[in-house]
Amino acid sequence: EAQVTQNPRYLITVTGKKLTVTCSQNMNHEYMSWYRQDPGLGLRQIYYSMNVEVTDKGDVPEGYKVSRKEKRNFPLILESPSPNQTSLYFCASSLDTTYGYTFGSGTRLTVV
Amino acid sequence: QKEVEQDPGPLSVPEGAIVSLNCTYSNSAFQYFMWYRQYSRKGPELLMYTYSSGNKEDGRFTAQVDKSSKYISLFIRDSQPSDSATYLCAVTGTASKLTFGTGTRLQVTL
Numbered sequence: 681e682a683q684v685t686q687n688p689r690y691l692i693t694v695t696g697k698k699l700t701v702t703c704s705q706n707m708n709h710e711y712m713s714w715y716r717q718d719p720g721l722g723l724r725q726i727y728y729s730m731n732v733e734v735t736d737k738g739d740v741p742e743g744y745k746v747s748r749k750e751k752r753n754f755p756l757i758l759e760s761p762s763p764n765q766t767s768l769y770f771c772a773s774s775l776d777t778t779y780g781y782t783f784g785s786g787t788r789l790t791v792v
Numbered sequence: 793q794k795e796v797e798q799d800p801g802p803l804s805v806p807e808g809a810i811v812s813l814n815c816t817y818s819n820s821a822f823q824y825f826m827w828y829r830q831y832s833r834k835g836p837e838l839l840m841y842t843y844s845s846g847n848k849e850d851g852r853f854t855a856q857v858d859k860s861s862k863y864i865s866l867f868i869r870d871s872q873p874s875d876s877a878t879y880l881c882a883v884t885g886t887a888s889k890l891t892f893g894t895g896t897r898l899q900v901t902l
Contacts, residue, residue: 780841781838781890
């Protein structure tokens with residue numbers, strides 16, 4: 681089944697403790713992206729990647745890191761999480777973004 | 793001004809009603825327009841995709857784009873309780889970046 685898989689689905693952590701949210705897609709898509717979704721603000725792009733080793737900032741990149749060492753994987757790294765990063769995170773992939781993204785099921789992160 | 797504006801709702805309609813969901817956008821460079829549906833605790837799923845001005849129909853769903861007024865709409869005919877979800881419009885003009893509206897929450901009641 682073609683899909684984008686994120687892990688974990690739920691995560692509660694403490695301020696400052698480094699964490700990684702994994703994302704993997706099995707569709708051989710070149711484009712991958714991370715979004716965060718907050719009430720009243722909608723989906724905002726954090727980082728995106730156009731191919732292996734090619735990444736760029738989205739609208740809200742502060743406090744996040746990404747890497748794209750393999751085509752299928754695009755992990756999101758929070759080096760020192762803060763409470764304002766409490767949010768619902770989505771990974772997405774696309775063969776051609778003018779046709780839209782396929783989204784994962786989301787990771788609900790709470791930073792206390 | 794936000795690049796994409798969408799009324800957050802919530803919108804409550806009785807089963808069988810016609811639903812109209814709308815977005816406006818500010819940048820004329822946007823050329824591709826999408827509607828996503830998001831059920832509670834799920835990721836957004838692509839519902840409709842359009843490129844040009846005009847209408848596109850898929851079953852009970854019709855997407856409409858008016859580039860001259862920068863206005864996009866989604867119509868749902870014969871709405872069902874299973875249509876209850878949040879509907880997000882999305883626009884793009886360049887590779888990689890999809891800009892979303894904030895979403896409209898729709899509730900279809902029996």
